[in-house]
Amino acid sequence: MPAPSRVQLFATCLVDRFFPHVGHATVRVLERAGVDVHVPDGLTCCGQPAFNGGFTADAAAMARHTIDVLSRSGDPVVVPSGSCADMIVNHYPELFATDPEYAEKARELASRTFELSQFLVDVLGITDTGARTGSQLAYHASCHGLRGLGVIDAPLQLLRSAAGERCAELPDGRTCCGFGGLFAIKMPHISSAMLQSKLDAIQASGAEAVVATDVSCLMHMGGGLRRRTKAVRMLHIAEVLAGPDHD
Amino acid sequence: MTEHPQPAAFHTRVDSALADAALHAALSLTTGRLASGRASAFASLPGADGIRDAARAIRAHTVSRLDHYLTEFTAAAELRGCRVHWAETAADAARTVVGIARASGVSLAVKSKSMLSEEIALNHALDEAGIRVVETDLGEFVVQIAGDRPSHIIAPIVHRSRADVARLFKNTLGAGDDEVASIPAMTAFARKTLRSEFLRAGMGISGVNLAVAESGSLCLVTNEGNGRLTTTLPRVHVALLGLERLVPTAADLGVILQLLARSATGQAMPVYTNVITGPRRKSAGPEPGEPDGPDEVHVVIVDNGRSKLLGSELAEILYCVRCGACLNVCPVYREIGGHAYGGVYPGPVGSVVMPGLEGLERWHDLPNASTLCGACRDVCPVRIDLPHLLLKLRAQEAREGIGPWWLRLGIRVFTAAALRPRLYRVLGNLAGRLSAGLTRNGWFTWMPGHFGRWTESRDFPAPAAKSFTDTWRGARERGKERS
Amino acid sequence: MSSARDRILASIRSGLPHAELPGATEARPVLPPAPAAAAPNDLSALFEAALTALTGTVHHAATPAAVAHAVASIAASCGAGTYLAWDEAEIGCPGLFEALTARGLRRVTYDLPFDAGGRDAGVRALEDVGLGITGADAGLADGGALVLASGPGRGRLASLLPPVHVAILSASKLIPSLPALLAARPDLVGRGSNFVAIAGPSRTADIEMTLTHGVHGPKHVHVILTA
Numbered sequence: 001m002p003a004p005s006r007v008q009l010f011a012t013c014l015v016d017r018f019f020p021h022v023g024h025a026t027v028r029v030l031e032r033a034g035v036d037v038h039v040p041d042g043l044t045c046c047g048q049p050a051f052n053g054g055f056t057a058d059a060a061a062m063a064r065h066t067i068d069v070l071s072r073s074g075d076p077v078v079v080p081s082g083s084c085a086d087m088i089v090n091h092y093p094e095l096f097a098t099d100p101e102y103a104e105k106a107r108e109l110a111s112r113t114f115e116l117s118q119f120l121v122d123v124l125g126i127t128d129t130g131a132r133t134g135s136q137l138a139y140h141a142s143c144h145g146l147r148g149l150g151v152i153d154a155p156l157q158l159l160r161s162a163a164g165e166r167c168a169e170l171p172d173g174r175t176c177c178g179f180g181g182l183f184a185i186k187m188p189h190i191s192s193a194m195l196q197s198k199l200d201a202i203q204a205s206g207a208e209a210v211v212a213t214d215v216s217c218l219m220h221m222g223g224g225l226r227r228r229t230k231a232v233r234m235l236h237i238a239e240v241l242a243g244p245d246h247d
Numbered sequence: 248m249t250e251h252p253q254p255a256a257f258h259t260r261v262d263s264a265l266a267d268a269a270l271h272a273a274l275s276l277t278t279g280r281l282a283s284g285r286a287s288a289f290a291s292l293p294g295a296d297g298i299r300d301a302a303r304a305i306r307a308h309t310v311s312r313l314d315h316y317l318t319e320f321t322a323a324a325e326l327r328g329c330r331v332h333w334a335e336t337a338a339d340a341a342r343t344v345v346g347i348a349r350a351s352g353v354s355l356a357v358k359s360k361s362m363l364s365e366e367i368a369l370n371h372a373l374d375e376a377g378i379r380v381v382e383t384d385l386g387e388f389v390v391q392i393a394g395d396r397p398s399h400i401i402a403p404i405v406h407r408s409r410a411d412v413a414r415l416f417k418n419t420l421g422a423g424d425d426e427v428a429s430i431p432a433m434t435a436f437a438r439k440t441l442r443s444e445f446l447r448a449g450m451g452i453s454g455v456n457l458a459v460a461e462s463g464s465l466c467l468v469t470n471e472g473n474g475r476l477t478t479t480l481p482r483v484h485v486a487l488l489g490l491e492r493l494v495p496t497a498a499d500l501g502v503i504l505q506l507l508a509r510s511a512t513g514q515a516m517p518v519y520t521n522v523i524t525g526p527r528r529k530s531a532g533p534e535p536g537e538p539d540g541p542d543e544v545h546v547v548i549v550d551n552g553r554s555k556l557l558g559s560e561l562a563e564i565l566y567c568v569r570c571g572a573c574l575n576v577c578p579v580y581r582e583i584g585g586h587a588y589g590g591v592y593p594g595p596v597g598s599v600v601m602p603g604l605e606g607l608e609r610w611h612d613l614p615n616a617s618t619l620c621g622a623c624r625d626v627c628p629v630r631i632d633l634p635h636l637l638l639k640l641r642a643q644e645a646r647e648g649i650g651p652w653w654l655r656l657g658i659r660v661f662t663a664a665a666l667r668p669r670l671y672r673v674l675g676n677l678a679g680r681l682s683a684g685l686t687r688n689g690w691f692t693w694m695p696g697h698f699g700r701w702t703e704s705r706d707f708p709a710p711a712a713k714s715f716t717d718t719w720r721g722a723r724e725r726g727k728e729r730s
Numbered sequence: 731m732s733s734a735r736d737r738i739l740a741s742i743r744s745g746l747p748h749a750e751l752p753g754a755t756e757a758r759p760v761l762p763p764a765p766a767a768a769a770p771n772d773l774s775a776l777f778e779a780a781l782t783a784l785t786g787t788v789h790h791a792a793t794p795a796a797v798a799h800a801v802a803s804i805a806a807s808c809g810a811g812t813y814l815a816w817d818e819a820e821i822g823c824p825g826l827f828e829a830l831t832a833r834g835l836r837r838v839t840y841d842l843p844f845d846a847g848g849r850d851a852g853v854r855a856l857e858d859v860g861l862g863i864t865g866a867d868a869g870l871a872d873g874g875a876l877v878l879a880s881g882p883g884r885g886r887l888a889s890l891l892p893p894v895h896v897a898i899l900s901a902s903k904l905i906p907s908l909p910a911l912l913a914a915r916p917d918l919v920g921r922g923s924n925f926v927a928i929a930g931p932s933r934t935a936d937i938e939m940t941l942t943h944g945v946h947g948p949k950h951v952h953v954i955l956t957a
Contacts, residue, residue: 013665016715017675018708023715039719044665050658052619054641054650058662065666147621176578180618182654185700187616189258192704193265193582194618223705226690273938280939297762304759311754314742321735327920333734352846385945386936402936409938434934434942441946446853449846462920472890472932472947479886479924482849490738495758497919501912502761512935516873516908518784519947520927524920528881538841538885540923550738558745563752632752 003124004076006036010066010088010113012081012215013045019215025242026080026116029131032242033124037078042069048087049181051095060095067092067105070113076123077113080238082145082213085115090148115145117213117237121154128161131243137163137235138170138207140198140221142214146174155213155237162240170210171201179220195224202232209233211240257589257612264587270406274581277405282575284513285626292509302506303629305499306566309460313557316460316493317548323463327525329544334367340549341372344452344485347545348378351483353449357441359469359477360384361454362400362569363487363549365591366604369452380452381444383473385437392419398585398593401511401571406584409433441473451477451541455488457503457568458546461496464524465546468507468517475521484523484541488548491557491565497522503568506628510570552604560639564599566629573623573633579616588613595623599636607640611649614640653697672714679712764910765872773871773904774955780874784930785943786951798829800954801863801896805835808894808950810860812836817883821865823898823956835861840885862888862948866899867918869953872907875929876953880922889928895948900956 007030011023027037047062066088070077079085092106120126139159145151159167178184178194185191198221202210208231212218215236222234264270289295309316321331332347334340348356356373358364358380370391373380382391386403390396393415397403404412413427416436426436453474455465465486467474478484494500500522508514527540557565574580574594585593590601590610598613607614619634627633644650664671685691690706693699701707732740769776778788791797805813815837818827827837838859842852864884868877876897880886889895905911908927912919919925932947943949 011715017679017710020711020713020715020718023719027719039716041716041720042668043716044668044671045661047665050662052638052641053654053658054638054643054645055655055658055662056642056645058658061662062665143618143620143622147625174622176618176620176622178578178618180620183615183618185697186651186654187261188700188703189262189265190579190582190616191618194578195704197578197582219708220705223690223701223707226706227704277939293765294762301759301762303753304755305761307751307754308757308759311746311749311751311756314739314746317739317742327923333738335734335738339734383946384936385934389936402939404936407937409940412937430937430940431942433937434945438945442857445946446857447850459919462916464919464925470932471934471945473945475886475890475926476946479890480853482846490742497916498761498909498913499758501764501909505765505907505909515780516870516875516927516929518929518931518933520875520908520929522919522925523923524925525923527923530882535841535882537880537882537923539887540880542844548738550741554738554741554745557742558748560750562745562749630753 004035006038007076007078008070008073009037009039010043010046010070010077010079010084011039012079012084014215014219015080018219019236022080022215022236022238025236025238026078028242029116029120029129029238030078032129033120033126035124038075040069040072046084046087048083051087051091053182056095063092063095063106064102067102067109070109071105074112076119077109078116078119079113080116080236081215082115082142082149082151083216085113086144086148088113115149115151115213117154117158118149118151121157127157129158129241131162131241133163133240135163135166135208136206137167137240138202138205138210139167139173140170140177140210140212140217141174142212142217143176145213151213158237158241159211168205170205177217177221179216181216184220195220199224199228203229207232209235211235211237213237260587260589261583264583269408270584273405273408274584277399277402278575278581281402281512285510285572285575288509288513288515292505298502298505299628299630302503303566305494305502306568306629309493309495310491310557310562310565313491313493316495317490320458320460320463320493323461324525324546325463327463329463329525329546332545332547334547334549337367337551340367340487340547340551341369343547344369345372345376345378347483347485348373348450349376351449351543353378353483355444355448356380356450356452357383357444357448357477357481358452359454359467359474360387360403361452361487362591363454363489364452365397366551367549381441381448383441383445383477384469385434385471388437388441389415396586399571399574400569400592406586445476445480448481450483450485451481452485452487453477455486455492456507457500458488458493459497459500460493462524464522466500467521467523468519469521470518472519475519478521478523479540482541483543483545485545485547488546490548490550490553507568507570510572510626510628556603559603561599561603561636563631564596564603564636566631567596568629570628572626572628576622576626578618578620578622595633599633599640602640607644607647607649611644614644672717675710675714676712679710682709683712761913764907764913767871767906770906773906774901776871777869777874777904780872781930781953782874784874786874786930786953789952789954791954791956794823794825795829797823797898797954797956798826801826802830802833802835804894804896804952805861808860810835810892810894812838812859813861813863814838814856814859814885814888814892815863816865816885816888820883821863821898822900856887856891859892860894862890862892862895864888864895864897866897866903868911869899869904870908870911870927871904873927873929875908875927877911877918877925877927879918880924884922886924890947893944893948894950894952896952896954898954898956902957
């Protein structure tokens with residue numbers, strides 16, 4: 001597809017309310033790449049937590065709303081979250097298997113929805129945003145983006161442009177951090193045990209910052225890291241790629 | 248399955264597993280080795296993806312025509328002299344085996360590893376009937392003398408150290424110090440002890456990895472050789488076959504065998520790939536018969552909920568060939584081990600099979616003991632979409648009202664707000680303003696009620712007083728005003 | 731009155747229309763071709779490397795006399811005075827038994843009786859035999875594995891009961907892999923009551939993932955490769 005000149009940004013419920021600076025960084029990255037960004041009015045939640053909890057009717061309601069908002073325009077949709085993009089791309093069509101009208105709308109939306117790094121590398125053909133950092137970065141591959149969407153190399157290519165040799169995959173970087181949405185409160189002890197294993201790996205890596213494509217993983221790992229050390233930051237990939245003055 | 252613990256104890260079992268440092272180390276070691284073995288084996292297998300696609304297609308096709316292939320298998324097996332029995336329930340299956348043992352005057356049976364035999368609580372039934380049964384797989388032998396249960400489909404004593412085994416051999420079997428001084432010594436001791444059982448047993452009981460419909464054959468793979476001895480030395484062989492564990496032909500078997508050992512342990516082949524087609528051939532006219540092998544081969548085809556599972560949205564789980572690869576990569580299994588799941592089958596496959604066979608009322612915790620990370624689906628040799636099946640179970644739980652009420656309420660409330668963007672925004676801004684004074688550096692270190700489950704082990708970020716969208720819109724408007 | 735079989739098949743048939751079976755096809759799937767051997771012209775070398783890696787031992791012998799010599803050496807090194815064996819005609823090494831007798835080795839023959847007591851005694855008589863000698867139907871180059879089909883004069887126990895197993899295998903019987911064999915020779919599977927592929931000595935890693943050999947099956951596997 002030819003490089004689009006304008007995209008819609010679906011910030012996601014977590015970024016919108018808890019990590020707004022990630023939303024701003026995402027806008028800056030996209031604008032610097034020559035793409036105009038529009039944030040449509042009325043976006044709330046893609047419905048993934050409800051879907052993962054088995055509450056399919058609730059999820060479908062939120063999905064219909066999200067589809068309606070994002071279908072007011074035919075512009076591609078960029079999402080700074082692998083799991084929310086995965087929800088739209090892989091699970092929206094499945095949610096509406098018995099609803100022909102929304103099945104078609106879901107398919108259409110899925111065809112133009114991308115996680116941020118996927119959009120930069122696979123659609124715009126950019127692996128270097130021009131941002132540079134001197135920090136030692138460890139990359140954690142968020143599960144839904146990795147295995148659901150197949151976003152494997154794009155984040156690393158982008159991060160290596162920014163940090164060179166100072167960026168490495170976290171040891172056991174493809175092992176789930178233990179967030180799992182509602183899992184973190186349904187099975188808190190298992191979630192915490194998985195978190196501790198992940199934090200051990202982070203501390204052993206010597207990294208100054210852990211980078212991921214999903215703030216859900218980051219708030220779980222970051223929230224846990226705060227109880228152990230001040231030495232390691234959590235960064236969304238947009239923050240690295242936006243450069244230092246993105247707010 | 249009277250010996251399995253009640254589901255209410257799930258969280259208790261999980262907590263005790265999480266507190267067990269020795270278990271944690273053992274799980275890391277075992278699953279790490281097995282998973283990396285699998286990864287290397289697949290990396291060096293040319294055309295691995297195509298072989299997995301074919302294996303999936305074979306299993307899917309077979310299950311979709313299961314009545315046909317079971318009928319074909321039975322006819323071919325009977326033609327070769329097997330006796331084929333059908334058991335609808337676990338109790339029927341156990342009773343059938345006991346019946347065969349009694350009819351043959353068996354007082355001692357040897358057994359090679361069979362998860363299905365655990366499922367039907369066979370050892371218990373044989374004990375009750377006064378028939379002594381001895382496990383011959385080294386790990387299962389240890390489990391048996393310890394009065395324990397296996398905690399992994401392939402490596403039954405992941406949870407036990409060499410010191411544990413040494414102590415068991417000494418205290419229960421009277422082994423001398425030199426006989427438990429090292430792992431090779433303990434292995435030699437087990438070989439000696441079990442050899443005398445093999446030589447005296449009147450019956451051998453085995454599972455079946457895969458049955459071949461066309462020839463009526465049973466394929467059984469082991470590394471130890473106990474599968475061969477169990478199915479060769481005793482006069483009577485009883486094979487337990489889950490009704491879905493079939494393939495159409497030997498060529499199909501060959502395809503799946505390329506993946507089975509590689510997925511389970513990383514070996515290109517198991518040491519023994521044993522294919523049994525009927526009891527030993529008797530002499531026919533001038534042609535002499537075979538000098539050894541069992542004189543009776545019984546196949547017990549077991550349903551125990553499988554046919555019902557077949558007629559459901561979970562049917563894909565029947566493609567499973569019980570390799571255990573999903574356990575080895577599951578980050579939850581790696582933390583809690585097999586016993587915490589509480590059922591015969593643990594890990595990702597167990598989280599679908601246990602509720603699939605026995606119902607969600609009993610096993611509702613298992614489908615929730617997952618982050619849906621997908622690591623299992625990545626390694627399944629027949630590409631079962633385990634996260635998809637877990638989601639189906641969760642949807643069933645939600646429909647049936649199983650699960651915590653506060654979660655259901657929370658989702659309902661959130662959804663109601665999310666469908667009303669202006670209200671959503673107002674409530675979000677309110678939460679942000681209220682949080683401002685309550686947090687340390689923008690994070691909560693404590694939250695009330697069920698939210699406290701989060702802050703037990705991590706901080707929670709404070710909501711912003713102004714959302715990203717509002718700030719963006721504000722800046723956009725200001726930009727427009729200026730220009 | 732229906733049987734358990736009837737009820738189970740009926741249950742399957744009534745479930746199938748509702749079964750969600752992704753990827754299932756009406757027709758039998760087309761199978762991928764069996765993988766080609768890494769070095770098709772040198773299956774011997776592949777076989778030897780694979781079996782050696784599994785701690786089996788490969789010997790080479792050009793004549794029946796050399797085979798007999800190799801077998802006798804193995805027997806001497808493991809201190810075996812008696813052996814179980816396939817019939818000489820099945821092994822395919824004429825004069826082997828005579829040569830072994832000349833070296834003081836005694837073959838223990840058996841044909842297990844059908845009655846339980848006779849069988850019991852028959853089996854126990856084999857307990858202390860130190861060596862088993864067989865031929866092979868094929869060798870699988872990629873796995874270093876022997877393929878043995880049971881039959882008259884081809885008992886299973888020779889490759890199973892004694893702690894040492896020696897197989898005499900002609901290099902002309904080497905095949906790249908098990909799937910290649912099963913696709914090409916499905917008849918081998920059901921020819922006798924037992925078909926087995928043996929990849930080296932018996933092993934386990936059940937205790938602390940530590941590998942040991944000789945759990946139940948033979949601890950030592952020797953293959954004498956002939957032309």
